[in-house]
Amino acid sequence: MTETRRPKILIVDDEPDMRALLQDLLDDNGFDTIAVADGNAMQQALGDNAFSLVILDLRLRGEDGLQLARELRAESAIPIMMLTGKGDETDRILGLELAADDFLMKPFNVRELLARVRALLRRSAATSPRADDRHSHHRLAFGDWILDLTARQLSRSDGTPVELTFGEFNLLEALVQSPNRVLSRDQLLDMTRSDNSEVFDRTIDVLILRLRRKLEPNPRQPRYIRTERGLGYCFHAQVSQV
Incomplete structure (x- = not known):
């Protein structure tokens, strides 16, 4: 019996508690995750793995999450969900303008996060190119x-x-x-x-x-x-x- 491949998700957040929460939540709900704290680790993970989705914190300590999103988008069309603790709509608009496909404000409802992750993955899978004629x-x-x-x-x-x-x-x-x-x-x-x-x-x-x-x-x-x-x-x- 063939084992179904679990979608792989990259989490980029500089808060250890948030990384642990996201990783436990997603691993327990049918996903494989790798969680990193900064842009260098993110680039290394991307080079070593094929991810279906990236969850990226907007406000990384000492780094610009928007810049990381822009660099990722320049190299790949992988869906990006951005997280932010600020309630400023300007951040969401700027993130969307640069690269993000969805936004979620901290603190978030875990059911909402799971629903959005699944929705992005469904749409990405349904519309990804296939090797047909x-x-x-x-x-x-x-x-x-x-x-x-x-x-x-x-x-x-x-x-x-x-x-x-x-x-x-x-x-x-x-x-x-x-x-x-x-x-x-x-x-x-x-x-x-x-x-x-x-x-x-x-x-x-x-x-x-x-x-x-x-x-x-x-x-x-x-x-x-x-x-x-x-x-x-x-x-x-x-x-x-x-």
Whole structure:
């Protein structure tokens, strides 16, 4: 009988009690974990292991958790959940703008943390690329872009890839599959956010800003992702399947 592989999670937190709590909680609920205290240990762990998720403290002693998240995102599309003890929405927005896929405030409810971890892993597994035939991929084309929904890859028509975070891809997929239709922030949140994740008004705005920087020739005068003042956003393009 084949043993099911337990998802591996990397915990990065400089508080020993928090590391122990997270590690015990996740190990007892079907995950394999490695817990480290700083960025150097995080990089070593990432080099030695294949992780399904990283849980990263925003406020590491003597280090910038946001910078670590940015560096990780530049190398990998692995989902990142950030933890913070501050109740400042600015931190959450900044974290999302840089790299994070979800945020959780300390102190947190353990059931909520488990629900969010499972939701991120489910979505990541359901949308990860598979080794199937090229022609079985579901691709959508607009302008000079091709969005491969199977491989979760955005590329220019000449094949040049553009790296998208987990959250960015989810939002772009929602927009591209509803072209020339105005979608409110609430609708976009429902279509893109993980189960039980915290919802706040600026999440979509931050992700839209990031997508415009990657998609638009002039992000200040967007061609594709247009703001419909007081209503939401509209993906303005002719979309075809290729």
